[in-house]
Each structure stands twice: as C-alpha cells, then as structure tokens.
Amino acid sequence: xxxxxxxxxxxxxxxxxxxxxxxxxxxxxxxxxxxxxxxxxxxxxxxxxxxxxxxxxxxxxxxxxxxxxxxxxxxxxxxxxxxxxxxxxxxxxxxxxxxxxxxxxx
Numbered sequence: 001x002x003x004x005x006x007x008x009x010x011x012x013x014x015x016x017x018x019x020x021x022x023x024x025x026x027x028x029x030x031x032x033x034x035x036x037x038x039x040x041x042x043x044x045x046x047x048x049x050x051x052x053x054x055x056x057x058x059x060x061x062x063x064x065x066x067x068x069x070x071x072x073x074x075x076x077x078x079x080x081x082x083x084x085x086x087x088x089x090x091x092x093x094x095x096x097x098x099x100x101x102x103x104x105x106x
Contacts, residue, residue: 001019001060001062008092009096010090010097010098011072013029015088017029027046033099035101036048036102036103039103055079063075074086085105085106
C-alpha cells in the first residue's frame with residue numbers, strides 16, 4: 001500500500017508502524033497522555049492498541065487523506081471484529097506529536 005499520500009510525516013510514521021506491527025514506533029508518535037476515542041467513546045489508548053497489535057490490525061487500503069494528512073478513511077482489518085470501513089482522525093500538538101486519536105466506523 002502506498003503511504004506516501006499521507007502528507008503529515010508524524011501520521012505517516014504512525015501508520016507505517018501500525019502496518020508493520022511496530023508497537024514501539026507507534027507509541028513513539030504519541031504524547032504520553034494521548035486521548036483516544038473509538039466511535040465517540042473514550043477508551044484506554046495503550047490497552048486498546050496493545051490488543052490491536054496482538055491481532056495484527058491494520059489498514060487494507062486508504063481511500064481518502066484529508067486535513068493536511070491527519071484524517072484518513074479506508075478499509076481496515078480489525079482482528080476479531082472483521083473488516084470494515086473506518087476513519088482515523090489524528091490531532092497533533094504544537095510539537096508535532098499526536099495528542100489525540102479518534103477512530104470509528106465510516
């Protein structure tokens with residue numbers, strides 16, 4: 001999959017880490033107190049993504065990249081939950097680290 005269409009470098013690094021199963025690189029893109037929501041419900045970021053990495057969850061394709069490369073829509077393999085269309089909305093702080101991630105079904 002071509003990730004060069006993700007124009008924000010931090011978001012691209014995070015998605016590359018997700019795609020390759022590199023948890024350390026994924027978490028390095030985020031602030032230590034990153035906020036995370038799934039379909040609008042606030043969840044524990046680390047617990048959720050530790051589980052996602054254990055199930056090898058990843059994008060199968062990315063259809064749309066918007067808002068300066070921080071909002072993605074595409075088909076996602078969600079492990080035990082199956083495959084469906086999702087959105088990932090990354091929010092970066094002034095230093096360029098991801099301070100919030102909102103995901104959900106698109």
